[in-house]
Amino acid sequence: MDKDVHQAFETLAIHAGQEPDPVTGAVVPPIYQVSTYKQDGIGGLRGGYEYSRSANPTRTALEVCLAEVEGGVRGLAFASGLAAEDALLRTVCRPGDHVVIPNDAYGGTYRLFAKVGEPWGMVFDPVPLGDVAAVRAAMRPETKIIWVETPTNPLLGIADIATLASVAHEAGALLVVDNTFASPYLQQPLALGADVVVHSTTKYIGGHSDVVGGALVTSSAELGERLAFHQNAMGAVAGPFDAWLTLRGIKTLGVRMDRHCANAAAVADMLTRHKAVRQVLYPGLPDHPGHEVAVKQMRAFGGMVSFRMASEEAAVRVCESTRLFTLGESLGGVESLIEHPGRMTHASAAGSPLEVPADLVRLSVGIEDVGDLLRDLSGALAAATA
Numbered sequence: 001m002d003k004d005v006h007q008a009f010e011t012l013a014i015h016a017g018q019e020p021d022p023v024t025g026a027v028v029p030p031i032y033q034v035s036t037y038k039q040d041g042i043g044g045l046r047g048g049y050e051y052s053r054s055a056n057p058t059r060t061a062l063e064v065c066l067a068e069v070e071g072g073v074r075g076l077a078f079a080s081g082l083a084a085e086d087a088l089l090r091t092v093c094r095p096g097d098h099v100v101i102p103n104d105a106y107g108g109t110y111r112l113f114a115k116v117g118e119p120w121g122m123v124f125d126p127v128p129l130g131d132v133a134a135v136r137a138a139m140r141p142e143t144k145i146i147w148v149e150t151p152t153n154p155l156l157g158i159a160d161i162a163t164l165a166s167v168a169h170e171a172g173a174l175l176v177v178d179n180t181f182a183s184p185y186l187q188q189p190l191a192l193g194a195d196v197v198v199h200s201t202t203k204y205i206g207g208h209s210d211v212v213g214g215a216l217v218t219s220s221a222e223l224g225e226r227l228a229f230h231q232n233a234m235g236a237v238a239g240p241f242d243a244w245l246t247l248r249g250i251k252t253l254g255v256r257m258d259r260h261c262a263n264a265a266a267v268a269d270m271l272t273r274h275k276a277v278r279q280v281l282y283p284g285l286p287d288h289p290g291h292e293v294a295v296k297q298m299r300a301f302g303g304m305v306s307f308r309m310a311s312e313e314a315a316v317r318v319c320e321s322t323r324l325f326t327l328g329e330s331l332g333g334v335e336s337l338i339e340h341p342g343r344m345t346h347a348s349a350a351g352s353p354l355e356v357p358a359d360l361v362r363l364s365v366g367i368e369d370v371g372d373l374l375r376d377l378s379g380a381l382a383a384a385t386a
């Protein structure tokens with residue numbers, strides 16, 4: 001491929017890091033299910049591979065592809081999103097360092113800060129990231145990271161990446177963006193000034209609910225080197241088959257996201273007009289507080305929709321009354337999922353500043369036929385409020 005020609009997202013998603021195999025011509029990188037590599041004399045490595053924790057060709061293909069689709073210089077693939085987050089935090093922070101986190105971060109991210117980071121000496125403050133003055137006020141001399149999630153899980157809050165990047169950089173801190181909900185197809189944080197992008201590739205990037213994985217992508221070669229050192233030293237790498245499944249997922253990310261967005265917009269529209277629904281949280285709705293920022297920094301508004309019912313009981317009944325939307329955790333797969341964050345994904349945030357409303361329902365709108373999805377939800381809302 002001609003590297004001088006700037007290729008578009010969909011082309012990179014299919015080809016970056018994936019030249020046809022020079023020996024066999026295989027158009028897809030094989031699953032190198034191998035731990036070690038023959039050396040041609042001591043230190044005589046063929047292609048730089050010596051042991052698969054340090055590097056594996058299938059994982060390299062994924063890491064190159066991830067870096068290219070996020071517009072970064074270095075991509076690193078981990079065993080899960082949380083493993084990626086942990087490696088990043090322990091690369092950048094030391095005991096006593098401070099991190100600003102969203103006051104509605106993903107529950108697992110919050111748990112990592114509160115139950116692992118804090119006992120280890122890390123200090124953090126949950127802040128509403130939509131309020132730039134509040135973020136500025138939370139900055140301290142020890143602040144090493146502003147940790148952004150946009151849209152947030154599960155409240156679909158929006159943070160202004162470019163503005164927060166300048167707040168971070170003025171204070172000598174890094175801007176980290178968890179881009180899991182948007183995916184690199186809808187949002188390019190590094191181009192907006194972020195230093196590191198975090199992914200749970202388990203979600204939209206993998207896209208088929210068949211693999212757990214995580215990634216870091218950075219715009220700094222120097223930070224990339226330090227992250228790669230920690231990836232190898234700490235060891236929570238993606239295995240070859242997981243890397244291969246994730247690569248396969250990325251190829252169709254663009255077309256899947258187009259359908260996720262269109263279906264989610266139709267679902268959000270139906271919910272706003274339903275009398276049993278108290279509030280719909282979707283950044284594509286003009287009355288969403290982050291709508292203007294979302295228009296500025298996202299190609300479209302994503303496949304996640306949350307809504308509030310009149311009571312916890314009604315929310316639980318809706319979750320238990322769908323047939324096509326599967327009751328389950330996780331998100332971003334081709335199949336639609338429904339869940340009750342307060343009792344499921346975000347149960348670990350109960351009693352914390354990140355507790356989510358008990359009347360909240362979260363949808364991961366899949367790519368099934370939109371008419372079937374709307375009928376299923378209408379039926380569940382009717383059953384739940386009968």
Ligand SMILES: *Cc1c(COP(=O)(O)O)cnc(C)c1O
Nearest residue numbers: 080081082106153180200202213
């Ligand atoms: C799921 C998720 C994570 C954690 O990723 P795992 O792959 O489950 O470890 C992090 N951030 C967000 C926004 C998520 O949805």
